[in-house]
Amino acid sequence: MEKKSTKGGRGISIFKVQELGILMIFLILCLGIQLLTPKFLKPANLINIMRQISNVGIMAVGEAMVIIIAGIDLSVGATLSLSACVAAYLAQVINPWLAVLVALLTGLSIGMINGFLSVKIGIAPFIATLGTQMMARGLAFMVTAGIPIKFSNAASVLGGGRIALPWKLQLPVPILFMLAIYVIGIVVMTQTVFGRNIYAVGDNEKSAKLSGINSDRIKITAYVVSGFLAAVAGILYAGNLTTAEASAGDGIETNVIAAVVIGGVSMAGGEGSVVGILIGAAIMGVIKNAFILLNFPATMQTFTIGLMIVLAVGLDCVNKKRREKKIVLNKAQIKDQKNEQAKDGK
Secondary structure: OOOOOOOOOOOOOOOOHHHHHHHHHHHHHHHHHHHHOOOOOOHHHHHHHHHHHHHHHHHHHHHHHHHHOOOOOOOHHHHHHHHHHHHHHHOOOOOHHHHHHHHHHHHHHHHHHHHHHHHHHOOOHHHHHHHHHHHHHHHHHHHHOOOOEEOOOHHHHHHHOEEEEOOOEEEEHHHHHHHHHHHHHHHHHHHOHHHHHHHHHHHOHHHHHHOOOOHHHHHHHHHHHHHHHHHHHHHHHHHHHOEEOOOOOOOHHHHHHHHHHHOOOOOOOOOOOHHHHHHHHHHHHHHHHHHHHOOOOHHHHHHHHHHHHHHHHHHHHHHHHHHHHHHHHHHHHHHHHHHHHHHHHO
């Protein structure tokens, strides 16, 4: 289960010290909020939090893969919007399930374009995905003519369906999708060659190539997965609201990236885990829910999440510099030992 690499497998285990630390922060946060508002830990509210983070949580898995290979995908929000609009528009003229399939292919296509532009053409991922973000958003407005499209049909059950639970509770279907995607993500990233290769490419692409890994294919696949999961989130979004509009998902990419970063994925690439991402998304959902329950201004939510991003990235940078310094010191010690051995030999 551990990754054999220069980093000693820190990235690929299901749980590691960093994720346990994030989990402890999450549990302490929940306990503190519960003390302030007893409504917080009620089952209905917990289900509501999970429903609220489902779209961000789903897209965060794909975004994490992209960031682990040292890239970034700013187009996930626009991909969500375009996929939702395509599904809703086509569902009016063809079978709704076929419309959903086309919407998923739309997300795959955007991911493929992102990968091609950044990997094969060599455009910086930030610029490439910013460009596709604007193009996808523009296409969404062209598809809808700026008017929301109703998405209430057999396929809308994917986003709006509910499963009955004991005590008159209902579990939204998007939560099941999110949990299933995280289980698959954990297996892929910890138990498959593809998952190990993602970490290897993000850790040191040159070394990965020398090991026989097709880094271009791995990187493009990561972008394709990101686009696909954004499309899944778009279909669930439209199904839940029974409408699709071009402005859907505007700015949601910041929340997705925040969940990934707070969850312990390094912006430098090569590190992070799917479990950490889920905890990161949960922390964001808990904070937003707490602010609502405590009647705090919405502006405080934005400030707090921004502060958490800065702290998470700052901590990652500090840890990275500390590790690099330790490596330099170790190399210096080895060099000194060799020099001493050479002197003794003389």
